Amino acid sequence: MTVSETSRQHGAVLPKATRTKVLQRQGAAVALVLMVAVSWLVFPRFGSLDNLRDLALQGSFLVVIAIGMTFVIITGGIDLSVGSLYALGGVLAAWGSQYGFLAALALPLVVCGLIGLINGLLIARTNMAPFIVTLASLLFARGLLLAITDEGANTYQIPADSAFVELGRGTVFGFGYPIFVAAVLAVLGGMVLNRTNFGQNVFATGGAEQSAVLLGVPVAKTKVLVYTMSGTLAGLAGALTAAYLQSGVTVIGVGLELDAIAVVVIGGTLLTGGMGTILGTVIGVGLIKVIQNVINQIGTLDSNYQSVVSGVFLLIVVVLQRILRR
Amino acid sequence: MTQETTQAATRTAASTTAARTRWLQDNGVYVAVAVLLLFNALFTANFLTLGNFTTQLVQAAPVLIVALGMALVIGTEGVDLSVGAVMALAAAVIPLYLGAGPLVAIVMALVVGVLAGAFNGFLVARVGIQPIVATLALLVGGRGLALVIADGQLVQLHDETFLELGTGDVAGIPISVLIAGLLALVVAGLTNRTTFGRQLVAIGGNRKAATLAGLPVNRVLIGVYAITGVLAAIAGVLATSRLAASDPADMGLLMELSAITAVVVGGTPLTGGKVRVLGTVFGVILMQLVRATLIKHNLPDSIAQMIQAAIIIAAVYVARERR
Amino acid sequence: MPTDPVIEVAGVTKTFAGVRALGDVDFTLQRGEIHALVGENGAGKSTLIKVLTGIHTPDAGSVTRNGHISTIYQEVNLVPLMSVSANLFLGREPRNRFGLIDRARRDADAAELLRGYGITADVSSPLGTLAVGEQQMVALARAVAADADVVIMDEPTSSLEPREVETLLGVVRKLHEAGIAIIYVSHRMDELYRICDTVTVLRDGVNVHSGPLEELPRIELVSLMLGRSVKEIEKHGTTAFGEGHQADTQPVLEARDLTSKPRIGGVGVSIRPGEVVGLAGLLGSGRTETAKAIIGALPLDRGTVLVAGKPVAHNVKASMRAGISMLAEDRKTEGIIPNLSVRENIVLAALPRLSRFGVTSRSRQDRIVDTFIKRLRIKVSSPEQKVAELSGGNQQKVLLARWLCTEPKILLLDEPTRGIDVGAKAEVQELIDELAGEGLAVLLISSELDELLDGADRLVVLRDGSVAGELEGDQLTREHVLAAIAAEVMDDSGDHAGSHQDSR
Amino acid sequence: ETPTTATSGGPAASAAQNQSAGPGCARSTTGYPQVDVKGAVVGFSQSEKEANPFRTAETASIRDEAAKRGAELLYTNAQSDLNKQISDIKSMIDRGAKLLIVAPLNSDGLQPAFDAAKAKQVPVITIDRKVTSKPCTDYLTFIGSDFVEQGKRAAQQMIKATGGTGKVAILLGASGNNVTVDRTKGFKDGIAGTPGLTVVAEQTGEFDRSKGQAVMEQLIQSNPDITAVYAENDEMGIGAVTALKAAGKQPGKDIKIVSVDGTRNAVQLIADGSYTAVVESNPRFGPLAFDTLEKFGKGDEIPQNIVISDDEYDSANAAQKLGNAY
Numbered sequence A: 001m002t003v004s005e006t007s008r009q010h011g012a013v014l015p016k017a018t019r020t021k022v023l024q025r026q027g028a029a030v031a032l033v034l035m036v037a038v039s040w041l042v043f044p045r046f047g048s049l050d051n052l053r054d055l056a057l058q059g060s061f062l063v064v065i066a067i068g069m070t071f072v073i074i075t076g077g078i079d080l081s082v083g084s085l086y087a088l089g090g091v092l093a094a095w096g097s098q099y100g101f102l103a104a105l106a107l108p109l110v111v112c113g114l115i116g117l118i119n120g121l122l123i124a125r126t127n128m129a130p131f132i133v134t135l136a137s138l139l140f141a142r143g144l145l146l147a148i149t150d151e152g153a154n155t156y157q158i159p160a161d162s163a164f165v166e167l168g169r170g171t172v173f174g175f176g177y178p179i180f181v182a183a184v185l186a187v188l189g190g191m192v193l194n195r196t197n198f199g200q201n202v203f204a205t206g207g208a209e210q211s212a213v214l215l216g217v218p219v220a221k222t223k224v225l226v227y228t229m230s231g232t233l234a235g236l237a238g239a240l241t242a243a244y245l246q247s248g249v250t251v252i253g254v255g256l257e258l259d260a261i262a263v264v265v266i267g268g269t270l271l272t273g274g275m276g277t278i279l280g281t282v283i284g285v286g287l288i289k290v291i292q293n294v295i296n297q298i299g300t301l302d303s304n305y306q307s308v309v310s311g312v313f314l315l316i317v318v319v320l321q322r323i324l325r326r
Numbered sequence B: 001m002t003q004e005t006t007q008a009a010t011r012t013a014a015s016t017t018a019a020r021t022r023w024l025q026d027n028g029v030y031v032a033v034a035v036l037l038l039f040n041a042l043f044t045a046n047f048l049t050l051g052n053f054t055t056q057l058v059q060a061a062p063v064l065i066v067a068l069g070m071a072l073v074i075g076t077e078g079v080d081l082s083v084g085a086v087m088a089l090a091a092a093v094i095p096l097y098l099g100a101g102p103l104v105a106i107v108m109a110l111v112v113g114v115l116a117g118a119f120n121g122f123l124v125a126r127v128g129i130q131p132i133v134a135t136l137a138l139l140v141g142g143r144g145l146a147l148v149i150a151d152g153q154l155v156q157l158h159d160e161t162f163l164e165l166g167t168g169d170v171a172g173i174p175i176s177v178l179i180a181g182l183l184a185l186v187v188a189g190l191t192n193r194t195t196f197g198r199q200l201v202a203i204g205g206n207r208k209a210a211t212l213a214g215l216p217v218n219r220v221l222i223g224v225y226a227i228t229g230v231l232a233a234i235a236g237v238l239a240t241s242r243l244a245a246s247d248p249a250d251m252g253l254l255m256e257l258s259a260i261t262a263v264v265v266g267g268t269p270l271t272g273g274k275v276r277v278l279g280t281v282f283g284v285i286l287m288q289l290v291r292a293t294l295i296k297h298n299l300p301d302s303i304a305q306m307i308q309a310a311i312i313i314a315a316v317y318v319a320r321e322r323r
Numbered sequence C: 001m002p003t004d005p006v007i008e009v010a011g012v013t014k015t016f017a018g019v020r021a022l023g024d025v026d027f028t029l030q031r032g033e034i035h036a037l038v039g040e041n042g043a044g045k046s047t048l049i050k051v052l053t054g055i056h057t058p059d060a061g062s063v064t065r066n067g068h069i070s071t072i073y074q075e076v077n078l079v080p081l082m083s084v085s086a087n088l089f090l091g092r093e094p095r096n097r098f099g100l101i102d103r104a105r106r107d108a109d110a111a112e113l114l115r116g117y118g119i120t121a122d123v124s125s126p127l128g129t130l131a132v133g134e135q136q137m138v139a140l141a142r143a144v145a146a147d148a149d150v151v152i153m154d155e156p157t158s159s160l161e162p163r164e165v166e167t168l169l170g171v172v173r174k175l176h177e178a179g180i181a182i183i184y185v186s187h188r189m190d191e192l193y194r195i196c197d198t199v200t201v202l203r204d205g206v207n208v209h210s211g212p213l214e215e216l217p218r219i220e221l222v223s224l225m226l227g228r229s230v231k232e233i234e235k236h237g238t239t240a241f242g243e244g245h246q247a248d249t250q251p252v253l254e255a256r257d258l259t260s261k262p263r264i265g266g267v268g269v270s271i272r273p274g275e276v277v278g279l280a281g282l283l284g285s286g287r288t289e290t291a292k293a294i295i296g297a298l299p300l301d302r303g304t305v306l307v308a309g310k311p312v313a314h315n316v317k318a319s320m321r322a323g324i325s326m327l328a329e330d331r332k333t334e335g336i337i338p339n340l341s342v343r344e345n346i347v348l349a350a351l352p353r354l355s356r357f358g359v360t361s362r363s364r365q366d367r368i369v370d371t372f373i374k375r376l377r378i379k380v381s382s383p384e385q386k387v388a389e390l391s392g393g394n395q396q397k398v399l400l401a402r403w404l405c406t407e408p409k410i411l412l413l414d415e416p417t418r419g420i421d422v423g424a425k426a427e428v429q430e431l432i433d434e435l436a437g438e439g440l441a442v443l444l445i446s447s448e449l450d451e452l453l454d455g456a457d458r459l460v461v462l463r464d465g466s467v468a469g470e471l472e473g474d475q476l477t478r479e480h481v482l483a484a485i486a487a488e489v490m491d492d493s494g495d496h497a498g499s500h501q502d503s504r
Numbered sequence D: 001e002t003p004t005t006a007t008s009g010g011p012a013a014s015a016a017q018n019q020s021a022g023p024g025c026a027r028s029t030t031g032y033p034q035v036d037v038k039g040a041v042v043g044f045s046q047s048e049k050e051a052n053p054f055r056t057a058e059t060a061s062i063r064d065e066a067a068k069r070g071a072e073l074l075y076t077n078a079q080s081d082l083n084k085q086i087s088d089i090k091s092m093i094d095r096g097a098k099l100l101i102v103a104p105l106n107s108d109g110l111q112p113a114f115d116a117a118k119a120k121q122v123p124v125i126t127i128d129r130k131v132t133s134k135p136c137t138d139y140l141t142f143i144g145s146d147f148v149e150q151g152k153r154a155a156q157q158m159i160k161a162t163g164g165t166g167k168v169a170i171l172l173g174a175s176g177n178n179v180t181v182d183r184t185k186g187f188k189d190g191i192a193g194t195p196g197l198t199v200v201a202e203q204t205g206e207f208d209r210s211k212g213q214a215v216m217e218q219l220i221q222s223n224p225d226i227t228a229v230y231a232e233n234d235e236m237g238i239g240a241v242t243a244l245k246a247a248g249k250q251p252g253k254d255i256k257i258v259s260v261d262g263t264r265n266a267v268q269l270i271a272d273g274s275y276t277a278v279v280e281s282n283p284r285f286g287p288l289a290f291d292t293l294e295k296f297g298k299g300d301e302i303p304q305n306i307v308i309s310d311d312e313y314d315s316a317n318a319a320q321k322l323g324n325a326y
């Protein structure tokens, strides 16, 4: 009897919780679908295959970075260095491309992964705040980038006929390879997050760090891994971008970390850690890119209004999420 | 017996190293400033001149003013990414009202700061949005709004009285430095000597407990963000006056990161519950001296950025809270 | 006595930033025994456990483990945002043939496993949506499921209701039958004497006694823990409450029809000055919610709170102004501000009163803080000591001081003695008596029936968020309370009540 | 001709004599269809916010000219984001732009956008910043200043003003920007034959007035013997003036200041006597760009590189030419 009473109580609480959960989880998705539908109706060009392809391609680089960011944020951390690592990765890839495909790909992954590893070690082993550690690496990576490009004077070109360019420029049905790379990584990321012990450790670390330690979760190792991952993925996104642009452009990635954080949050991942999904993040990227695209479709909008619109949009999404979560 | 004595010996040794790290943790930023001053005195040409110190203080003043507000917000376990955008808003507002006199222009700029800050505070306290995200929205949109107000243009300013703020001095001390110093004293008094200040720290230390203790949590939070907003606006006004132009496109760009760095380097933990005002002052001075040293030694941008990174890590490493 | 130690500790010392938590401790756990580990707050029990499990490395000494250890730590140490099943199997998830976590099987296994502990909640929902007791059960199930030779339980029952305590003790017996050794930490004497074979007493980080528990009279055990003579302790009974109180006739607090769906519905309580009213009920019956509703910390659908006949606006500030103060249940998350000093923690709620024009007055603070440190016998090196450095009992006293500082007319105490040792507990109980004697109206919430029966002049019993009965005078007996709580609970705990009597 | 707005006033850029170089490019070579400028949809991709007078004047010039010639102008602003500029260009093509004018953010990285234009046979004229892609293939032609030459001319002005002796501080443009690289190279080459002029400091002011001011304040303290400042744009030069005045110096007199751009504020300072000289970087690309498009449309051969003539302002002509400044 008491037992059934307990379950009755839960019965009373749960359906509402589930309902909210659905709304929360799918809230961003619903918003995305609505926005796409409206944009399609209002701007005939929005739905053109070319536009959609470009939308997906532009989103793919951010998705790659934001996957890493999602892991980091779920552990309760933050990674401000991704924008710089993205630019650095691109430069390294372009420079490495003179030694062949493998060098072009491996160099950014290794170097950016290494910087991520150092981020992780500093955060996990010394109890320094992720915000400040990765802020320092933001500066460091930018400095390193300038150092290897003669203060930015050298832009390394990737030979147009190299296999590496194909990685950025090749298409299947007109959809660029980076889209597929991002898609595969998103699926993998979701799998790792939800279906592996490491993923569970990520949730546990962010959900209740002290408890996680006592539950035998290798918290320090988990943190080191997520920052390494985030650095590596930022480097990869940079490499893909370099392949796409056919050169190691030095002036990209400034402020990209804030975009990445914004899409992760819009996707419903808790900034305090312990909860989040890769799918949400992908949807978050979709929302941001669609908004940008629509602003372009309007065409006549004063460019200064664009950031106002983005800011207001971000606000609406987080406020709505907050209200739904109540 | 022997074992016990060795243990006792290691214990005292351990406690003296503990005491030493503890001391460094509390005073690391002062030591760092002293070391950097010494280095410059020895190796930097023309460093020990009044003019040079004045320059450093003048350049540090706006950052300090913003960092004071940031320290308060961080004390509540929050953060304010919008301070740079608020500076830009303040800058954009000034030319609109300068015709009505500098006082009107300044007051309007400060009003904008208060409103922006209170808006942030409202989002954080009432709506319950994470401070980073709440203020990110204003970071993204605020500068755009400033540019819309200013029609995207830099405006040259000619009002002598207004420009005096940036160039004038009282008894040899530049006005902006004086204002910054005064504000530091006010904020120190506010945190340590007023109900508001103690409540702010308590909220940062344990918000739930503070609520149950009947503290006016929402009011304090909104107040703190409003203060931060108005401080950012003051910094924007001073910087605008010193530049002799309203430049919303660049005013306060990346200021949020400089301010947070200074606060954290000054020993205020990002986890809240503690505000170190003097530490913040020295955190700002430390970062200012680092930049000055790098420029004066004509280091290229690349090396300069890497050294800054290393110094931030070192300073925060020393000041970090041990587990 | 056969010796087959699964854990052997020799000469272990552990120091935290100059504070000695353990000094040269020897400790042996024999295979299959249930070993009680007792001591005052801060005696070093949890630290010893963390040394045993390898969470802390000792500064000196050796630890030998001859088997796999599984631990339930003092506070529920699970991850509230993760699902129940994920918590249960964290680190040993069932895999499918691709090496990926098999979520369907994980959920099925979890549901199956938890049914044995009387938990039927949806295992795929976040753990945090379960009641604390249920969470504790999940932690227990997790620890037991991990094929261990040793199970350590650090105060597993401190947040359990009687029925759940019985379930837990049943599990302990089963483990014992299966030959698993158990270390059992508790401040509840009854439990210890019911299930433990041997006992180790820690005092100030030193092992002052190890031996069979049966042979050790309860009073001597307490004397060992406290380091006071048996005589001194004999003066007190099980609780430190005195006789009843002289209460006024007009209630100072009247709460009517408090309703906050779905937790409480139509609860009414009234307290007269000088009266201690106890709030009894099972875990989740809505006691905490009732207290929070009275102080205005819980959004209400309906209901009014009157102080001295006047309605009070429904928010914490207004309630406090009207003279209501509440000691929250969870000291750590709802009580102390860890970074602040003892002084600042004490004056926190009274700060506006101790300030002029918003500027604080240090001398006024010092005066009042000194008074309370003396009156409540709070053990501090200085009022400027960080409150986080104090032992649990002393933190609790600091919080009591915080509320007394506000000069309340009505004091709501939610589990004021939870997790604090016998010594501190007695002091807090005496204090409650004293306060009531001075004319304060006290609402006392406690999961320990003895505490309620001895301490309260009148009991309000809650069931499922509404009042199931009020007991006074002769009705203040265990049987009556249990009958009011729920008939079926009394049925199967009747003989436990009996065994309580036996062990006294 | 009476200027309608301040920014569009001043002489339009005209091709400098004998400076248009390279083999010609005609519609017959590219195989692009004929497009009449009148009534055509023309896309203009601006790279940066219009806070800098240079950008304001540039956009105004294109807008005015499009209106004058009866073309429908699509406008986008990439807000200094390279990926956005690529999307911007692609989306304008998508929205039906038949002709494109692009002010590239940087010399590298626009290849994907050019490829998209090529695929749709849309001719692209780049203005202001020269890109590393292939003229007549990837884009039609480049119209703009020779930044190295600007640096050299600034050096000449500097030598003239200082009499060939002095200590020079350089306020560099943004790191990683090819304008910075070229203007630095030109200046250094220009003073190479003048051993009396030595560069004692070079620090970045990021093309920004307040940064230029802050850096100058530092330099004038540590190097009080500085006698000349070369600023790689006017904004930084103006910042330097403010800094020098505050340090009790007389800019234009005891410290010579030479910069590049030709903004009204800087030229005014010359007229006032507190600035030495400005080498113009002419932003009024509109007429020349549309002329070129028309010529190309008609089937005429156009040069692959159209270097426009830049003026110079010094104390001798500043007051009288102030109306030309933007």
Ligand SMILES: Nc1ncnc2c1ncn2[C@@H]1O[C@H](COP(=O)(O)OP(=O)(O)OP(=O)(O)O)[C@@H](O)[C@H]1O
Binding pocket: C016, C017, C019, C020, C021, C039, C040, C041, C042, C043, C044, C045, C046, C047, C048, C074, C389, C390, C391, C392, C393, C419, C421
């Ligand atoms: N991580 C730590 N850092 C500093 N001091 C600590 C730490 N952990 C424990 N202590 C101190 O060590 C002593 C022993 O604490 P411990 O938690 O072992 O006590 P306990 O016997 O479990 O008490 P309780 O009954 O309250 O749970 C206390 O003085 C405590 O303050």
Ligand SMILES: Nc1ncnc2c1ncn2[C@@H]1O[C@H](COP(=O)(O)OP(=O)(O)OP(=O)(O)O)[C@@H](O)[C@H]1O
Binding pocket: A013, C128, C129, C130, C131, C132, C263, C281, C282, C283, C284, C285, C286, C287, C288, C289, C290, C329, C447
């Ligand atoms: N809205 C809610 N959703 C989920 N769980 C809740 C909610 N409200 C309360 N609980 C949980 O239910 C538990 C029991 O509720 P409540 O606090 O009313 O019980 P109680 O009678 O005060 O018992 P005790 O104080 O011994 O925990 C709480 O500890 C809390 O964890």
Ligand SMILES: O[C@@H]1[C@H](O)[C@H](O)CO[C@H]1O
Binding pocket: D052, D054, D128, D129, D179, D207, D232, D233, D234, D260, D261, D281
């Ligand atoms: O030539 C222009 C201007 O000099 C401007 O100041 C920076 O961008 C360059 O392209």
Ligand SMILES: [Mg+2]
Binding pocket: C045, C046, C047, C074, C154
């Ligand atoms: Mg303990």
Ligand SMILES: [Mg+2]
Binding pocket: C287, C288, C289, C329, C414
């Ligand atoms: Mg309770």
